[in-house]
Amino acid sequence: MLRSPSGVIGLIILLLAISVALFGPMLFPNSPWRMVQRPFLPPFTLATVPLGTDALGRDVFAGMIFGARVSLLVGMVSTLVALVVGVPIGAMAGYFGGRVDDALMRFTEFFQTIPSFALAIVLVAILQPSIYSIVASIALVSWPPVARLVRGEVLSLRTREYVQAAVVTGQSNTWIILREILPNTLSPVIVLASLMVATAILLESSLAFLGLGDPNLISWGYMVGAGRTVIRQAWWITVFPGVAILISVLGLNLIGEGLNDALNPRLSREGR
């Protein structure tokens, strides 16, 4: 991983974002909702509000820092939930095959046929926007690819000799799935997960942009959405959080690429 330069850059970006999310609010304890200066103050005019203020005179910089917390949290937690749902379904479908496979895959396809963003909007709107409903709906629309990926991997591993050996020695199905098969599917899942975090951040931002964010928490998407209508008067309200989304998503994608190279060394060597 460390040998791939893009992966290293991605890792640095991610670590930076995580540390901002963890420690930023301690260093800048002012609430991002507080009206601190006159509205529409351009960036780089006052040291106390380096990135200017928004339509209500709130500190854009403080919003960026607190927003990092929400964006990363939503991205990671919803990915985790999606994995918890998707991996077992995929593993069972691939391992047992037959009717179980059919049933589980039709169920998965049911979710895949609905455009994921539209489904997420509907879910959040019905459940009322809050951090929980947002995480839940993002997780709900992002697990099907995980299930399908894991199923494919399991299908191929299922026929390997060491798995058949485990079957012959009378190991239980659970044991075989957990100890023999799943560990070997990890590398593609990890790569996929890193990209899913990026997608989840984008999804959360899109929801917040549409006004479906948690009204009690500031996030980058909310900031872009709230500043959108005044973009001609005050570009900085939308541009800075927009850049933050861009960089963190880019970072996660670079990590995904780096992980891919590191975990599939043969593949990447052949590719070059």
Added chain:
Amino acid sequence: MSKRVLLGVLLACGLAAPALAQEPKAGGAINAVIQPEPPGLMLAMVQNGPVQMVSGNIFEGLLRYSPKLEPQPELAESWSVSEDAKTYTFKLRKGVTWHDGKPFTAADVLFSIEMLKQTHARARNNLAQVDKVEAPDDYTVVFTLKQPFGPFLGIFEVGSMPIVPKHLYEGTDWKTNPYNNAPVGTGPFMFKEWQKGSFIRLVKNPNYYEKGKPYLDEIYWQIIPDAAARSVAYETGKVDVLPGGSVENFDVPRLSKLKDTCVTGAGWEFFSPLAWLWLNNRQGPLADKRVRQAVMFAIDRDFAKDVIWNGLGKVATGPSASTIKYYTDDVPKYPYDPAKAKALLKEAGYKGEKIRLLPLAYGETWQRWGEAVKQNLQDVGMNIETIATDVAGFNQKIGDWDYDIAFTYLYQYGDPALGVGRNYVSSAIAKGQVFNNVEGYSNPEIDKLFADGAVATPDSKRKEIYEKAQKILVEDVPVAWMLELQFPTIMRCKVKNLITTGIGVNDGFKDAWLDK
């Protein structure tokens, strides 16, 4: 009262003064924005703001109101009041026809009143003092009141009492009557077509009883769901008129500066919208008067006016807007004073219990306002949680009294008996309904004052009663009054005489013309 509101120095070319002596020119079409898309156009059945704005030009009332809220003839040519102030006689205009050619008579008025009593909550309330209505001949209507009712001449505006065609509605199921979708009125414009989600088209009534009017051939009400897109539509010339509230406030200064653009705050005198926070008086910390007073002290209302509303409007002093009758500012004052708010909270023993805040889902201005108020209240130590809802969810929560603090704004209709009392008297507490006493404030003294005030004579007596009521209410803070709102109408300067009455665009197209 009729003051025209200046939008600060930014104002590009001032007001479309109706007095400007210029000969009206006939012809032309106007594109105006309607926001949001109305749920229907049958004014007797639905009365949301956008319905009134479109249908006020299709239907007519018995009277019209000047910016000073003086009654003027419309379907009624003249009127007289008896000595004892209990009998009102209206002489109707002759030679008026419905859009389908049938003549308009007193029978239509009698029918409309019966229908409105069932379909129009406010009309029912307004007509509560009416003992009987009679039509001695085809062109005379006589109202006999149970007792003198001071604001009676103020209830005949088109949105409050639209006159509907008896021959199309009598004996039918009103809710499913096909004419609800293609309304037939007596007004200067006739309904032509409605492309859902796109536009509503009205065309000139060629047989209108005022000769020469209306001047315009057509009105297109454009339906554009996004606020930024509405601003752009004006800038690109797709629309000529942006009625109050159709663009976000921070766009108003920018649009006002555009070439050939005129802005006016006039045309809302009859409504005088007043914004406040409903405070749930029934439960939780807000049941304590001191906590409610703390809310008033904690909120920086000048900030809301200057920043969120771009300087439009006025900080409210109490339950009456300053534009309506018997207003007084001789009431307890609540300046922005966080220290005092904190002291009151401490005195009331507030321990950080969670308080739910419901902002209005009417666009960005209201969302930002919700955020600012939340911050103000948090600054004095209140534990506020914002609940996001859409309009339907908001109405449901409010109707079920399932809230602690909620934003709203209501019209005042010129007289405390018509627009103010309904928010504070205990007889207006009705679960499941919005826009009444949803805060659950109950004070026998206030009930009595509003009951007396409605029927007291002479005027000086009413004044005394309402001033007393205002003082008591402001001391008790049943709701937290925020701002008297102003909704500027933005239009091309070539649009003349659009706003000449107290309800502005709602019935203004009758006199409007285009200077080409």
